[in-house]
Amino acid sequence: MKLDKTTTRVFIRIFCGLALLSILNVFNACSDLDPDPLEFNLPPESFGSIADLEKGVFGLYGLLRTSAVFNTFYAPAWGGDDITTFTGGNKQDFREFDQRSVSSSNARLLGNWNNLNTIINNSNIVLSRAEGLSLFDLDQDKIDELLGEVYFLRGLAFYHLARTHEKMPVSLTRLPDPNIENSTRQEVFLQIEEDLMEAESRLPTINESLATAEVRGAARANKGSARALLSRLYLDWAGFPLKDVSKYSKAAETAKRVIDEKGSHGFDLVNRFQSLWEIANRFNNESVFTIAFDQSAGIRNFKYNRVGYPGEAPFAGWDETFAEIRFFEDFPEGSRKEATFRTDIDWENLSNQQSPVFAKITGPIGDLPMEGQWHITERNDFYMRYAEVLLIYAEASARSGNTSAEAWEALNKIRRRAAGLPFSTPVTSPIPQLDKDGVEIPGLTYVDVTTGDLAELAFTERKWEFAGEFLRWNDLVRMERVEQALSNRNPQISMDAGGNLLTVPNPINGSLGLDNYFSPLPQAIVDENPNLLD
16 A cells, blocks of 8 residues: 555544544444444444454554653653653652652552553453454454554553563453452563564564555554564563573564564664654654654644753753763763764753753754744654664573674674664774764774673663663663662763762662562552552
8 A cells, every 4th residue: 555645644644533533432332323234243342344443453552642642651761870850840750760769659650550551451342342253254364463453552551561560460351350469470471472472473564554655663563563572571571570581582583583574574774863863754664663643633742852951041941851961971972972962952051950951852953843832742752663673682692692693793783873884884993983072082993893792782782772762771670780870870070160060960769679670559559459459
């Protein structure tokens, strides 16, 4: 299905509009004045057609967008050593994660819980209502593909919750059990694995309905999307707290299959790192699963632009998402650093708070407007990038004892692009390294590496590659490195105009121990069902 640019935009608007409306129109039983014979013979509360099932699937994508529209979706990521928030104002919920003192009454915790469980519960409804469609002479391949999307979205919702809570209930019924008990983490991960494997078996290699020259990056999940998310799951599974190291080989194997079949799925690295954050490139081949937004259809994203700027004049930003000073200082110089941070802003001499500014949040200089409702954008969320698939393959291969040339090459592709070089061309000689002012740094810089601890090199590369993308906290948890990272946050060289060394804006006031890696269940949810308190 090939769409021109205008038709593509209309299609996206229909896709987004249906996503918002279908919850009301599809999940409630209704009948036409002239009933369809097929619907007449279906069990009660069943879909009457493939079109109804597709509307239900669009509704689930709409619920995911609703969940992801604010930073609530990623609030636990403020626990990482890359992200911080404002020391005052209305940022208390983010500061709790930032300072490792998350309370069960945290509003972001509750909001995320409710939003993700709404996706899970409605996925169960869609699966239940689709059961009768198998009884009739319909396009079963199309039905399978649509159900694959349901399993993918349910698995994603379970997984996103599991990265916040160590124990949680696993509801798989049409009507949720009000007295349900928590499942163990092993049981939760087994269910996520089952959902993603079911999705992989049913999804198409590429979803043709939203795969055009203008709409790239799997705005609807395909087989590669499911495999990529599975590889991330296995990497977490091999780490804390389950520590099933056999899953490293599973992570490597699954990531490798995505790499081998990237062309079929429409995946690859983009040539220029900075282009990922440009609004014109909000659909790109590097996103293996994209949560898509569209301002003209009223589907707007509230996580970028203004929220990343300082609140003081002349910016008038919302002081929500800043970078840690020490993280900025330690970040290797080069084109990737320039694309990650707004080094044009004199953040060291801000009055309210001296914190580096993420270009990944504000957008590159001049790319997003700073007027009107500039807290609203149509920037998409790249829920997972192909760069992560490459680094999972490199790290998991090494941790499972396989340091192959292909694993090294996966790492080196990321390193080359970070240096501003073509990612597919090997670099056999050292190159000069320049600082932010273009001055050469003494010593030789080797871009390609083929010796050393591949697993640790890949782990560290993730630190820089995904800075500010809400992933670092989960990496620190799985490798049990929270204390190592967060107890070493003091600025080393950043000073104000008076020569005063800057200090950490939000010092840690909670435990950095293993007992504080996961957030409590929301108190309001436990009050409704005391069985969840264990």
